[in-house]
Amino acid sequence: MIFRCKNCGANAVFSPEKQAMYCPYCDSIDSEEIAAGEGMNFCINCGGELHAGDYKSAVKCEHCGSYVIFEERTSGNYEPHLILPFKLGKKGAQELIKKEFGKKPFLPDDFLSEAKMSEMEGSYVPFFMYDYACRYQLNAQGKKVRTWRNGNTEYTETSIYDIYRDMDVDFEKIPVDASIAMNDEMMDLMEPYDYAALADFQTKYMSGFLAEKNNMSAEELETRARAKAKKDAEALMDETLTDYTAVTEKRQDLNLDRTQTNYALLPVWSYTYTYKGQTYPFYINGQTGKMTGNPPISKAKVFGYVATVFLGVLAAGGLFNLILGVL
Secondary structure (H helix, E strand, C coil): CEEEECCCCCECEEECCCCEEECCCCCCECCEEEECCCCCCECCCCCCECCCCCCEEEEECCCCCCEEECHHHCCHHHCCCEECCCCCCHHHHHHHHHHHHCCCCCCCCCCCCHHHHCCCEEEEEEEEEEEEEEEEEEEEEEEEEEEEEECCEEEEEEEEEEEEEEEEEEEEEEEEECCCCCCHHHHHHCCCCCHHHCEECCHHHHCCCEEECCCCCHHHHHHHHHHHHHHHHHHHHHHHHCCCCEEEEEEEEEEEEEEEEEEEEEEEEEEEEEECCEEEEEEEECCCCCEECCCCCCHHHHHHHHHHHHHHHHHHHHHHHHHHHHC
16 A cells, blocks of 8 residues: 555655644645555555565555555554654754764764765564563571771671562563564664554554565564563662672572563654665664664774874974074
């Protein structure tokens, strides 16, 4: 399917800036209507061949530029429960990268060029979001050490305590990306998202962006979610033990009971730069603007800078010797 503008027939897309469906050709707002398609081989708008691969649920037609959404991969068992609409537009994402790296002196010349930056794409990445009820019991020994002086004598008092903690905590919407193509560590760095903006899934939010369906099941990915929940629970427990000089753990019992799982699409801007055969991916949270990625360094610029400094030093030394000779 594609979303067509009822006024001019062009491809209507979701605008992050306007938070509404928008036609970039006639400036109409909320003028969209669905044009249903059949299959994933050809664009419903121009008939050009599409390349859906194994997991893509929305693509940009390379022939006419329309954003095509595949009903087969956004309905039935593949229909997401929730979607977090883009809040940051493409221009805003480009400006963030320029602000972050614009003053870096050793970047390749075309890293921030308009031609390269225009290749940036917004994608909805599939995530499973896990809810857990956590019960955490801890038995430990705590030590408090107090030191003071009286005259020339230093005294030390050591007190030993038996510690018992029984903590109940609920975790909601712990995210784990379900995309093979996306680097898990980089996707974790996209957090946190503001889940208050989550909406019930509607395909219109996908128009104007790329998307994937989940590549793996919720059961296959739950190990990562449990590890996140366990880490957070341990951090919360540690906050209750800060009064002690040292804590020796005797026994801990941490149980996680999964109460709900949601399948959601979360927004990410992607900019992939290739330099001397190596790929440098950058990802920007499409809601908050949080960014991750490391740029390449131009060795030619580094050597040029070092050479300039070195020649400057030599020139300064030669001038100094000339002055000494005159004196």
